[in-house]
Amino acid sequence: MIKYFSLLLMALVCLGYQKEKPTSPTRPNIIFIMTDDHAYQAISAYESKLLQTPNIDRIAREGMRFDRAFVTNSICSPSRAVILTGKFSHLNGLRDNVQVFDSSQQTFPKLLQQAGYQTALFGKWHLKSTPTGFDNWQVLPGQGHYYNPDFRTPNGVVNKKGYVTDLVTDMTIGWLDSLRSDNKPFMVMCHHKAPHREWMPAQNHLTDFKDQPLPEPETLFDSYKNRGNAAKQAEMRISDHMGLTNDNKIKPEIATSLGKTSFMSWYDEAFQLNYQRMSDTEKAAWNAVYDPINQDFEKNTPSGDQLIRWKYQRYMQDYLACIKSVDENVGRLLDYLEKSGLAENTLVIYTSDQGFYLGEHGWFDKRFMYEESFRTPLLVRWPGKTKPGSVNTQLVQNLDLAETMLESAGVSIPADMQGKSLVPILTGASVPWRDALYYQYFEYPGIHAVKRHYGVRTDRYKLIHFYYDIDEWEMYDLESDPQEMNNIYDDPAYKKPRKKLLKKLDALQVQYQDSEALRQEILEHDLQRKE
Ligand code: SGN
Numbered sequence: 001m002i003k004y005f006s007l008l009l010m011a012l013v014c015l016g017y018q019k020e021k022p023t024s025p026t027r028p029n030i031i032f033i034m035t036d037d038h039a040y041q042a043i044s045a046y047e048s049k050l051l052q053t054p055n056i057d058r059i060a061r062e063g064m065r066f067d068r069a070f071v072t073n074s075i076c077s078p079s080r081a082v083i084l085t086g087k088f089s090h091l092n093g094l095r096d097n098v099q100v101f102d103s104s105q106q107t108f109p110k111l112l113q114q115a116g117y118q119t120a121l122f123g124k125w126h127l128k129s130t131p132t133g134f135d136n137w138q139v140l141p142g143q144g145h146y147y148n149p150d151f152r153t154p155n156g157v158v159n160k161k162g163y164v165t166d167l168v169t170d171m172t173i174g175w176l177d178s179l180r181s182d183n184k185p186f187m188v189m190c191h192h193k194a195p196h197r198e199w200m201p202a203q204n205h206l207t208d209f210k211d212q213p214l215p216e217p218e219t220l221f222d223s224y225k226n227r228g229n230a231a232k233q234a235e236m237r238i239s240d241h242m243g244l245t246n247d248n249k250i251k252p253e254i255a256t257s258l259g260k261t262s263f264m265s266w267y268d269e270a271f272q273l274n275y276q277r278m279s280d281t282e283k284a285a286w287n288a289v290y291d292p293i294n295q296d297f298e299k300n301t302p303s304g305d306q307l308i309r310w311k312y313q314r315y316m317q318d319y320l321a322c323i324k325s326v327d328e329n330v331g332r333l334l335d336y337l338e339k340s341g342l343a344e345n346t347l348v349i350y351t352s353d354q355g356f357y358l359g360e361h362g363w364f365d366k367r368f369m370y371e372e373s374f375r376t377p378l379l380v381r382w383p384g385k386t387k388p389g390s391v392n393t394q395l396v397q398n399l400d401l402a403e404t405m406l407e408s409a410g411v412s413i414p415a416d417m418q419g420k421s422l423v424p425i426l427t428g429a430s431v432p433w434r435d436a437l438y439y440q441y442f443e444y445p446g447i448h449a450v451k452r453h454y455g456v457r458t459d460r461y462k463l464i465h466f467y468y469d470i471d472e473w474e475m476y477d478l479e480s481d482p483q484e485m486n487n488i489y490d491d492p493a494y495k496k497p498r499k500k501l502l503k504k505l506d507a508l509q510v511q512y513q514d515s516e517a518l519r520q521e522i523l524e525h526d527l528q529r530k531e
């Protein structure tokens, strides 16, 4: 009897113990903030010469700044598909902005959802298919609009009044607020349209950079000497391919009367359509700023190098003003986390879908494996886990983000994901890390005419192969030539590192299951599609 009694007692003690013990350690919430085309050169945490971004910088100050964060394919839809799947473009099936994402495949939001996370997505999506893996979503159709945009929702398209960056943040905060009584962890993707082309600033930032001359990059007048044909033939030069109307906000009638017609005539119409989205009050505030710019332009009619300089300044004034709204809204979101008591247990990630040229090499846009577009900003705050103010210089990629979020949530990483979780880096553990990155770009023929290429980047060197209608190799010594002005592929002095890079490239293609045959197959498929 005593024996049974003591057994019962033991069982009760065990039960009681189990009741008190949490079923699992507290899982962090995750806020993933991603901008569109936000260059690291335009974030003050990265020592920008162009503007201050105090709120974005807060994430770096209170967390970790990654100085060597890159993408696998520097263009919007593919980057988003890589982030969702943790797989390179040739495996997740979304290689360019034209294709439709197969949203029936495995993604990290789905895995988090299955593990009990509440998930949501607000803002830019650009994957065409219906978002899956989210309890709640409201996304911009295609590129979306800056003023009074439409949103696709599970219940159809709705129009919202306001400025897109504010609205996307409102939705994110609104959703977080609706979860307050719930004790399930959450993951929300807050995807801004800004600062994507056509760079339309919000009403409260219209004049932020108006009278402030911005420093020009050293390579604004690049002649592409010592580079291959890909750089020479790309159509993304501020001089020749940036539109005076849609991009620089010169009224089509003024541009036409001065004989400065757009590189692509539909830019003029796009400008009108964007302008017409504004309310009368918004238009009046807009005109008060842009009419004098138009009048000055008409009076001074800059040409030659002066016109390039003028276009660069105009471009930067609008681009940076769009970022000011992003920064302000990142501040709103961080303040909300603070006030609601969520900050302590929330992992905050800030990144962009890729980098961007801010006049370097005379360009805007992205796509190339050259540093400005290959690199992307990456700032992470994880209270109690990541040492405030830390800086990391390891080679990391957007391919690693799905794995990172899964591991932080205690969810196992599927074997077919191809990146590496950044959790050990974030928590200060020392782990063996990769010594090279793989890159691929497919959208050619296509807008901006950047040729198909792939390549490898190590700590010091970069090797790129441009293919399809050319067969050219480029190699750069990033230590002696950080601006990538001098292709050393055929330089006998670099024979040894070149050989090593070629070998590394082969190894990475095997590791990531990419191959010459697959590229050929993809090429044939894409060309057929374009006919
Ligand atoms: C639009 C832009 C391009 C840009 C692509 C892709 N032209 O077509 O300049 O490269 O989007 O951008 S625009 O005049 O319509 O703005 S991405 O970020 O979605 O990949």
Ligand code: CA
Residues within 6 Å of the ligand: 036, 037, 075, 076, 196, 353, 354
């Ligand atoms: Ca983009």
